[in-house]
Amino acid sequence: MNKTILSVAAVLAIGAGSASAADLPAKVYTKAPVLAPAFNPWDIAFGTSISSEYLFRGISQSNQKPSVSGYFEPRYNVTKDLQLYVGVSGSSISFANRAAMELDVYGGIRPTFGALAFDFGIWGYLYPGGQCIGGCPGADVIANGNFMKKDVSFYEGYGKVNWTVNDMFAVGLNEFYTPSFLNSGAWGNYTSITGKFTAPSSIFGSSDVGMYVSGEFGRQWLGTSDAFYGTTIASPTGGGPFPNGIKYKDYNTWNLGVGFTYKVFALDLRYTDTDLSKADCNAFTSDFTAGFSADYSSINPGGYGSKWCGSRFTAKLSADVTLQNNIK
Template structure:
């Protein structure tokens, strides 16, 4: 009987302890869900010794400053809508001194894949038309602003170079240190020349392990891009005697490779850029007002004037990039 009583007492104690533990567990409230603020804003600025776009200088190989402002709306943690406006100082043959960009799109992440699709508009205010005749080479009358303003080297260029592109990008992140991606851009009227433009490229980036720099906060990466720009036929404004209705611009390859260092919101990037575009075909495409005669004759560049805007360039760029949610809390 004594043993039975002791067993009953022990079972009651175990049962009571289990019930107490269960009651205590049920009494703990779940933590409140983490607040999700869908809105964010990214913004930044940069200064560079040469603004190079797809292998071609936009600043006549001179320094350029730029800035951007980009509101974002996060539909979910993996889907983001964005719009933005950006500006940069340039030096174009039509005397436009600024590029103003307006863009928007959607970014989505699925596992290691990141996608980005959207549209980008390029505006170049302040331009002046340079032609030097009352009609173009096909005999089409030009506006008064184009009748007496030929460039000294014989090149011609429109006042309005505004255009837009649609684009798609994909990037695959293998790990914390390496990613690889591809980009495609298309414009029905590149630089308002009348020619279609398609640009495709492959990009890669390797980030140094954080252990390399310890607790200093400094980061380092190596990145590169190889791309090809396909261009169609211009309208008659840019025609030459052999092709009065327009010239078929030369397609070309472009590439760049560089090393960068990051610290907090700052990035210092050193880069080499080049193309395989000849000086003659470069002159025909850019209407470079600084180009000089050097015997660069091509079918679409019968003047023999050659431009160095598409050649090798060393680029140094210092930029700062912030987001309101991360840097301004």
Template sequence: MKKIVVASAAVLAMGMSSASAADLGAKMYKKAPPIVAAYDPWDIAFGAAVMSNYVFRGVTQSNGNKGSVAAYFEPRYNITKDVQLYAGVSGESIAFPNRASMELDGYFGIRPTWGAAAFDFGFFYYGYPGGQCFNTPAFCGGDINAVALPNGSVAKKNASFYEGYAKLNYTFNDYFSLGGNAFYSPNFLNTGAEGTYASITGKVIAPSTWFGSTGIGSYVSGEFGRQWLGTSDAFYGTVAFPNGIKYADYNTWNIGIGFTYKVFTLDLRYSDTNLSKGDCNAFTSDFTAPAAGTNFTAINPSGAGSSWCGATGIVKLSADLTAMTNLK
């Protein structure tokens, strides 16, 4: 009997030890639940800039060396870590032929990211409030105070327009990226002419070790683009083309070097186009162009020539922040 009791006790002890070992093993290999960090999908980007010349696709918007200031505000919503919705407003000081008080823009879009490829699809509205009409009263809606510009150029009171766009930027590594952009407007600058713009961009970022522990970064970037333009409406017509003029298509390019420090960027850039002074005058209605000249083209019978599309240097100092990164 004693042997039976001892044997039974041994079997029970072995069973308990096996059960305990099984439980221990199960606990050892059970995966802990992941720790999910708090995630706020909202963010706001905003910034401001001051520049020696506001150049848009190779053409000054600030009468050359008159300078310009700009600011923007852009709320963002991240649907996922790879898809962002955004909308924004921006404003710039300008010097337009119609004497518009400023440029006031609104835009929205979506930015999907797929690996190293970042896409951007959206809609942009360019507003130019406070403009005046410069032409004959008949072309200015019967405004008896309407007059042509001293050099014979004409300008609509309203130059506002909108564009749709698609962009792609591919980042190869920490130092090099390439991009492509396409924009389309059915009524560019409210001239009645279609406008299509496409460009390629590139950027090379210098290694951070170049400036030691100063926190200063630098880059070289450039763009080559082409602007295709259609035929204007009769407002901009000439004696030879009373129903409108076919604006000249043109190439534009820029290259520059930039320096960054925290939220600040100093950009030094060269910009140019292949537009002749005569075709530039017909396209821009430059109010500073001389009343007469030798820059005759089929669409510029006055011979007046504009430098608004020529070679220029640009110095720009900007600050760009996001609420989630810079205001925490």
């Protein structure tokens, strides 16, 4: 009797053990998960260009001759939608005061909200190596009588917004302000609107090749200069003299161009113009090449006219690289 009970108990125990083992989950062998690359907040952008002429808001800064430039811009991405940046850039110029170059230093913040990309910052324009022309004791003089300060460095505060409508269209609005444009004593305010069409990459059959059409319309408002740029001569057409400074002429500028891109390279072909007269252009730029042309205005009584503000076509070849996007 006892042996029978023990035998039954043993069978039940073995059965129970077999049932428990069957209920255990089978081992599943899977591939190791692919880890996303760690977020790197740092980036650097840099580039260089050569252009047939350096234009700034429609006005020649290189005496209608070719110019080279380059920039270096470290960036810190706080998040994917917030970037901090600083930068330095340089361009070859040709000013009446014989400044060696234009050296720019700048910094700001770029927040993004969906399709809207903002940019706020301060931009400093430095012109080292200049000398006083015409308006200082013992200074060199220019045959056309124009003069320029030794130091024409200045800074601007700016705000920009760009709306990416879709993969092809984008529009923008820009605003710049300085208390003393080119250290002239005259405040300056520049506002512009921009538009850009980017052709679909499918047209070229390669993502490395692209094309765009872009344009800008802007208006530059300007205040009254200090006495250094004043004139003690009355204009034959009326107005003046203005010994305490001249009220620079406000003007409009516009450009339209087409660009072709290949990887990091871009070729930009552009038409640019302003509505400044040769007389008011001469008074504003102190153009050392201006010749007598009987172009008079109230602030330009000498009759010299400048071609630095007229219509022209320019070509620019540039290369732009960002470490995270282009260096692998």
